[in-house]
Amino acid sequence: MSALANNLLAVARGMTAARLSVGTAGNVSVRDNTDAADGFWVTPSGMVPERCEAADMTHVSADGSAHGRRAPSSEWRLHRDIYAARPDVGAILHAHAPFATALACHRLDVPAFHYMVARFGGDSVRCGSYATFGTQALSDATVKALENRCAALMANHGMIVLAPDLATLLDRAIELEMLCEHYWRARCLGEPPCLDDAQMREALVQFRWYGRPRPLDADPDAPQ
Numbered sequence: 001m002s003a004l005a006n007n008l009l010a011v012a013r014g015m016t017a018a019r020l021s022v023g024t025a026g027n028v029s030v031r032d033n034t035d036a037a038d039g040f041w042v043t044p045s046g047m048v049p050e051r052c053e054a055a056d057m058t059h060v061s062a063d064g065s066a067h068g069r070r071a072p073s074s075e076w077r078l079h080r081d082i083y084a085a086r087p088d089v090g091a092i093l094h095a096h097a098p099f100a101t102a103l104a105c106h107r108l109d110v111p112a113f114h115y116m117v118a119r120f121g122g123d124s125v126r127c128g129s130y131a132t133f134g135t136q137a138l139s140d141a142t143v144k145a146l147e148n149r150c151a152a153l154m155a156n157h158g159m160i161v162l163a164p165d166l167a168t169l170l171d172r173a174i175e176l177e178m179l180c181e182h183y184w185r186a187r188c189l190g191e192p193p194c195l196d197d198a199q200m201r202e203a204l205v206q207f208r209w210y211g212r213p214r215p216l217d218a219d220p221d222a223p224q
């Protein structure tokens with residue numbers, strides 16, 4: 001069994017432990033860079049991560065053919081299409097996290113109410129249009145909402161987060177859920193004021209170096 005399958009199961013269990021998901025909802029995948037067919041490993045359909053073994057993880061090739069003892073997540077098209085469209089993405093998490101899903105059920109974008117919105121690649125986290133779960137239409141809508149972003153909400157459904165690897169995926173998903181909770185709470189007092197374009201551009205520049213070492217005298221405006 002691939003080490004990727006073991007690591008994938010650990011992140012799927014972490015998703016539940018972080019209360020981003022309960023029961024069989026949600027799915028996680030990791031790109032298989034060792035696979036010439038540009039495949040990926042994805043959690044199985046309808047299984048609780050705590051009751052899965054690594055051998056239950058499913059391998060899916062770019063042409064959609066699945067291999068393993070379980071059927072792949074019903075959202076496998078979504079994972080396949082994101083990997084095809086986004087070479088920068090190495091791991092994907094989809095969950096029905098409570099605050100993100102509450103906003104998604106109102107079909108709200110998360111606007112630039114807080115600089116942490118820039119962490120997800122732009123001046124908003126978009127909410128994609130509604131389509132039935134597991135369909136190509138939902139995949140198309142979600143890929144569109146993710147353009148130039150590493151997170152999106154899915155109307156009347158949940159959230160999706162992209163990361164370069166499994167190691168950073170879960171933390172990023174937890175950050176998105178916290179951001180959604182902040183927005184939900186801020187809206188309880190009325191629609192909060194948003195940062196303007198210049199302020200968000202500055203935040204985006206700062207995030208180029210976020211969590212990464214850089215010389216103390218580095219020009220903050222220099223390209224990364």
Ligand SMILES: [Zn+2]
Pocket residue numbers: 025026094095096133157158
């Ligand atoms: Zn879902």
